[in-house]
Amino acid sequence: EIVMTQSPATLSLSPGERATLSCRASQSVNRHLAWYQQEPGQAPRLLIYGISTRATGVPARFTGSGSETEFTLTISSLQSEDFAIYYCQQHNNWPWTFGQGTKVEIK
Amino acid sequence: EVQLVQSGAEMKKAGESLKISCKGSGYSFTTYWIGWVRQMPGKGLEWMAIIRPGYSDTRYSPSFQGHITISADESITTAYLQLSSLKASDTAMYYCATLVGAIYFWGQGTLITVSS
Numbered sequence: 001e002i003v004m005t006q007s008p009a010t011l012s013l014s015p016g017e018r019a020t021l022s023c024r025a026s027q028s029v030n031r032h033l034a035w036y037q038q039e040p041g042q043a044p045r046l047l048i049y050g051i052s053t054r055a056t057g058v059p060a061r062f063t064g065s066g067s068e069t070e071f072t073l074t075i076s077s078l079q080s081e082d083f084a085i086y087y088c089q090q091h092n093n094w095p096w097t098f099g100q101g102t103k104v105e106i107k
Numbered sequence: 108e109v110q111l112v113q114s115g116a117e118m119k120k121a122g123e124s125l126k127i128s129c130k131g132s133g134y135s136f137t138t139y140w141i142g143w144v145r146q147m148p149g150k151g152l153e154w155m156a157i158i159r160p161g162y163s164d165t166r167y168s169p170s171f172q173g174h175i176t177i178s179a180d181e182s183i184t185t186a187y188l189q190l191s192s193l194k195a196s197d198t199a200m201y202y203c204a205t206l207v208g209a210i211y212f213w214g215q216g217t218l219i220t221v222s223s
Contacts, residue, residue, distance in 0.1 A: 095168040
């Protein structure tokens with residue numbers, strides 16, 4: 001099983017600041033890497049797929065990057081609606097696996 | 108437009124069984140993987156099982172094998188998750204999701220509450 005490790009667990013930032021979230025895979029996942037945002041009581045929302053492609057309707061302030069085993073989600077300037085939990089997920093090998101999540105909270 | 112609509116919340120007693128559903132529309136149901144994700148209260152996301160309906164291909168996560176059954180009815184474009192011998196620890200939100208190309212689409216979630 002590919003283990004996905006996200007860091008940090010919690011990111012405390014102010015609106016307008018830049019957020020950098022990391023995700024590491026225990027082995028290569030090629031381009032089969034997605035990022036999700038989840039707000040309390042809501043289903044996960046797909047933000048990024050294929051490492052760097054924004055899903056429909058996702059603002060340009062969200063950027064995905066990386067390759068093989070190291071990936072980054074950057075939010076260039078945090079808006080109030082961006083404070084949530086973010087998960088990375090690989091679908092290169094079954095079982096598909098998620099990271100444990102990074103909570104972006106208001107400082 | 109791809110849509111997944113899940114069945115409603117359920118309350119069950121320990122030891123009972125349960126089957127929940129997820130109806131897909133707006134895409135080729137038989138072509139793409141569709142599966143189930145568990146989220147226990149206050150916890151992260153876990154893939155449980157996936158099925159590719161047109162190919163009768165199913166895969167189970169080792170963490171869930173033996174306790175769940177995934178199935179699909181192509182005629183009504185619906186996927187199912189059956190849980191047997193429910194325990195209080197099965198209390199969770201269950202999401203269905205499909206991978207169309209490289210894009211995931213999700214259902215709204217089904218809350219299962221199991222009382223002991």
